[in-house]
Amino acid sequence: MLSPGDLEALRLTFKLAGTVTLLLLFFCIPMAWWLARTSRRGIRVIVETVATLPLVLPPTVLGFYLLLMMGPNGPLGQLFLRLGFDPPVFNFTGLVIGSFFYSFPFVLQPLQTSFKAVGTLPLEAAATLGAGPIDRLLTVVFPLTRNGILTAGVMGFAHTLGEFGVVLMLGGNIPGQTRVASIAIFDHVEQLDYTNAHRLAGILVLLSFLFLLTVHLLNSPRRRPSP
Amino acid sequence: MKLRSSVLCLLISLSIRGEVLQVAVASNFVATLEELAVAFEKHSSVEVQCSPGSTGRHYAQITHGAPYDLFFAADVERPRLLEEQGKIVKGSRFTYAIGKLVLWSPDPKRISDVYDLSKTDFRHLAIANPTLAPYGVAAKEVLEVFNLWDLMESRIVLGSNIAQTAQFVQSGAAEIGFVALSQIQRPGKELPGSIWHPPPHSYAPIVQQAVLLNDTPAARAFISFLTTDEAETILSSFGYGVPNVIPGGS
Numbered sequence: 001m002l003s004p005g006d007l008e009a010l011r012l013t014f015k016l017a018g019t020v021t022l023l024l025l026f027f028c029i030p031m032a033w034w035l036a037r038t039s040r041r042g043i044r045v046i047v048e049t050v051a052t053l054p055l056v057l058p059p060t061v062l063g064f065y066l067l068l069m070m071g072p073n074g075p076l077g078q079l080f081l082r083l084g085f086d087p088p089v090f091n092f093t094g095l096v097i098g099s100f101f102y103s104f105p106f107v108l109q110p111l112q113t114s115f116k117a118v119g120t121l122p123l124e125a126a127a128t129l130g131a132g133p134i135d136r137l138l139t140v141v142f143p144l145t146r147n148g149i150l151t152a153g154v155m156g157f158a159h160t161l162g163e164f165g166v167v168l169m170l171g172g173n174i175p176g177q178t179r180v181a182s183i184a185i186f187d188h189v190e191q192l193d194y195t196n197a198h199r200l201a202g203i204l205v206l207l208s209f210l211f212l213l214t215v216h217l218l219n220s221p222r223r224r225p226s227p
Numbered sequence: 228m229k230l231r232s233s234v235l236c237l238l239i240s241l242s243i244r245g246e247v248l249q250v251a252v253a254s255n256f257v258a259t260l261e262e263l264a265v266a267f268e269k270h271s272s273v274e275v276q277c278s279p280g281s282t283g284r285h286y287a288q289i290t291h292g293a294p295y296d297l298f299f300a301a302d303v304e305r306p307r308l309l310e311e312q313g314k315i316v317k318g319s320r321f322t323y324a325i326g327k328l329v330l331w332s333p334d335p336k337r338i339s340d341v342y343d344l345s346k347t348d349f350r351h352l353a354i355a356n357p358t359l360a361p362y363g364v365a366a367k368e369v370l371e372v373f374n375l376w377d378l379m380e381s382r383i384v385l386g387s388n389i390a391q392t393a394q395f396v397q398s399g400a401a402e403i404g405f406v407a408l409s410q411i412q413r414p415g416k417e418l419p420g421s422i423w424h425p426p427p428h429s430y431a432p433i434v435q436q437a438v439l440l441n442d443t444p445a446a447r448a449f450i451s452f453l454t455t456d457e458a459e460t461i462l463s464s465f466g467y468g469v470p471n472v473i474p475g476g477s
Contacts, residue, residue: 064394064398067394067395067398067400068398068400070400071398071399071400072350072399072400072402073398073399074399086350087350087400089351089400090350090351090384090400090401168387168391169391172351172353172384172385172386172395172401173356173384173385173386173387174383174384174385186387187356187358187359187387189283189284189287190281190283190284190359190387191283191358191359192283192286192287192308
């Protein structure tokens, strides 16, 4: 049904979205926790504002500046070279970094909101009962914010799946490395090969639907919570 | 009486002044078309508005009713398809320019010959996607003619059109690339670096055709302006070959 090239593109898309989502959760959970707790309003507001900036730039523009920064002449590209790596353009690493910035606000926001909603009371109660910081995090905060963390992960994943502009600018359309499904669909459309474009787009939507449905099913309560 | 005629004059000039040509143009030809538009606007009161983009996207938009008056494509195929579907003004398909391909690097010492590529002292060679862009097809042909395709394949990165390909090279993300001569050789805005010109027979000519989509006097006037010496001078100053026959090419 799908050509090997399109299958490869699909596989790469899900690999990218998965990698980026895990990385984002790893970075954003501590950051959102700090943002939700800190009393230093000045720094908090600045960090919040900077974290929202990827929303302002159109993806191709964001991608263009990432290309300048991460190419062999850019500061980040130079850093990679000095450390003995290839600059993160035209390879999978580049896409991960680009998507990380692009999807950042979508993961940070829901986390911050749900951490804020926990409030101080449950934590103080747990502390009085003798729970240490790690214990409080694992047995109080995470269970209470389970839905928020899930939402953050789903938003990051879905947003990266649908990404096009950043990848177009940073990727260079290399099969198995940077040709994700959105790029492959774009190529089919440009070649007037609408049949394959419809197929790949249909399968991308279907798979994403099934994935998201599973996540939501696993996390919705079986019965309506009693009032 | 006098007042009435001057009002009439004003109305006529207003209606002409208000005339705007909407032109869909392939990304490699935008700068040239803008220059042509400036020259044309000096002779007439028609304003030419360019919408740059890839020929494939323009084609999809035009078949779905995009309101362009003229379409300057990067190839022959899309204008011919539009003609077959009866989307163009009958008999209006013509060749407006012959594109020229060059190998370019912003580094003034990098290229003097195509075999400099075989030194492989670079990470990435940018070309336009051969499945999408005529300049990409030409780049692939050149690499194959000189038996360099296999050696280059792992280094090739694909731009979705020739504009993006040049962007890859200009930003330094790719050290070297096959781009359109018209992107390097813009009068007054030449880009520095080293260039190699593939011999004319190492790739099939990049024939660029245009079609008339909306039959207006302004659009007709612009097409006939393209055959003037003034327009042909602009075309060649941007590094395009001037077609022998305008309009009505194959």
